Amino acid sequence: MKKHYHGISVVVAIMAMCISFEMHCFGKRTIFGIRSQGLNAVRELAGWQKCMFKYDQNRNFGALAATVEYDHSFRPQNIADFLFGTQRMNFSGSANPNRMPGDVLADYFGLPTDFSSTVCVNPIISSFIVDFNYFQAFDAKIPGLFFMLHAPIIHTKWNLNFKENSIHSGTNSYPAGYMSATAISAQDLPQSVTQALLGTTRFGDMQDPLRYGKVMGRQERTRVSELQATVGWNYNALWYHAGISFRVGAPTGNSTDAEFLFEDIVGNRHHWDVGLGLSGHVNMWENKEAGHCVALYADARVSHLCMTKQKRSYDLTSNGTGSRYMLLEDVDGPSQNLRINGNIPENQYTRMLSPVINKTTFDSKISIGVQADIVVKLAYQKDGFEFDIGYNFWTNSKEKLHCRDALPANRYALKGDGQLYGFLSTNDTVVIPLNATQHDATIFAGQGSGNSNFQNLNADNQPALAANGAGVNLFQLNSADALALKINQVQVRGSNSAILLHDADINNESGLLPRALSNKFFVYANYMWDNRDDFDPYAGFGVSAEVANTNACNNGACSQWALWFKTGFAY
Secondary structure, eight states, X not given: OHHHHHHHHHHHHHHHHHHHHHTOOSOSOSOOOOOOTXXXXXXXXXXXXXXXXXXXXXXXXXXXXXXXXXXXXXXXHHHHHHHHSSSEEEEEOTTOTTOOTTSEEGGGGTOOTTOEEEEEXXXXXXXXXXXXXXXXXXXXXXXXXXXXXXXXXXXXXXXXXXXXXXXXXXXXXXXXXXXXXXXXXXXXXXXXXXXXXXXXXXXTTBOSOOOSSBOOSEEEEEEEOEEEEEEEEXXXXXXXXXXXXXXXXXXXXXXXXXXXXSOOOOSSSSOOEEEEEEEEEEEEEEETTTTEEEEEEEEEEEEEEEEEEEEEEOOBGGGOTTGGGSEEEEEESSOSSOEETTBOOSOEEEEEEEEHHHHSEEEEEEEEEEEEEEEEEEEEEETTEEEEEEEEEEEEOOEEEEEEOOOOTTSEEEOTTOOOEEEETTEEEEEEEOOOOOTTOOSSOSSTTOOTTSSOTTOSSSOEEEEOTTSOBEESSOHHHHHHHTOOOOBOEEXXXXXXXXXXXXXXXXXXXXXXXXXXXXXXXXXXXOOSTTXXXXXXXXXXXXXXXXXXXXXXXXXXXXXXXXXXXXX
16 A cells, blocks of 8 residues: 555656646746846957067057957757746636646737647847957056057847747637626637737737737847946066056946847946956966967956846736736726625726736836956967967846836736626626736636636635625626526626735846856967067957856856957057
């Protein structure tokens, strides 16, 4: 018997694990961000460091550099897990006979109740970068003093690669009372999740189409990511140097506006970047007669990303991930011509629905405490040729929310799968808005065991019988829909009383990025045509691979590889 029970427990545990896995169809964060395309200590240091750290110069000298780089993300499954918890999601309507516990409820998107489809995502980020750098030393006046200017132009593409398959568009209409006072034909509803997420869908009382978190193919943007200016001082010796600098980055990229779920970002989301830098190198081995040298270089920058205003979308704390895509009822008081359990309720549905995200996307003031970009490389140099191999560590602390707009109190409630209207038992053409709410509904289903007969038995606070102001019972369906659905007309319930949303129900963490951390490995080869009457051109080529354990809980960085070509001249 022990073995028998043990076997059952194993099966139950496996089923629970499967259901738990399927239930993660949205990630813990509503936004995905990357390190600024303009912040790259490797790209900046490689190739021209011999132009910058010169010993025993009694003149002003400098250098110009231009870099062309292509970046491309890899490990798309990690980005998908960050945003959705999976690369594959099932959507199904509340009346679909094959509906599974982990399916996203298609009704929230205005899809027929017998709809079903499978969505797959394969997120890719790529960027084409043209980076200009200018270095000027003032040794003729103050030995070691220098100034740098950095202006990276970015063209970036973000593509969620949102593909929908196995679409069963469905034929069920919404009965009167479910999404509006009248029935809605399946022909008047969207036919796919892809269509529903474009932000153009309206149905019934939901006349406020999706304004944020939309999915609309590839997003592209071209901008200067940030203008960086650096003032510093180097102590230059024959075989080593040590330097310190102060850097300011002016935000010229775009700020987050939350319109799209996978939003194209150039730069650091419009933060001012203020920080310090340390640099140094030492010639570890040198053979002057043969022109050989092996040198170790290091460059470290630590900065603070100042507070800036951004649009951020937020989930609800008690309703889980993806709750921003559920539906809200607009409620108000006092109620009109409605009694619940014989009493006049405080509030009532006002015939307006909207996506949660339209009301939980706020102007938010955000900062990042610390950002660090550290590169170490070993360089082999022979005459004008150089070969580098190195490592770059980048990180920033998690975002800090200073303040945001507030959700109006006592104005909104979650619809779930509840019936919005009741029908007079003596004349079912008379329609009366109810006060049924479902504060524990999730993106996967309505509250509790569902609302299969539209009676609102799963409404909040021990749902009670609904009647009009004169005490005449209200049915859950009109006679035509009851006949079509083969469901008996019974008295509908309302909440006793309704549970409304408050600002404290907003999950602030869902709209903020966690800390980010990545490890980059690179190689670079460069040649400088030296001794050309104070005009020394150079050119080089590099390859890098940046690896990040992308995770919505503790790492918001992105894995990507890069190829770059750098050229310029020293004077």
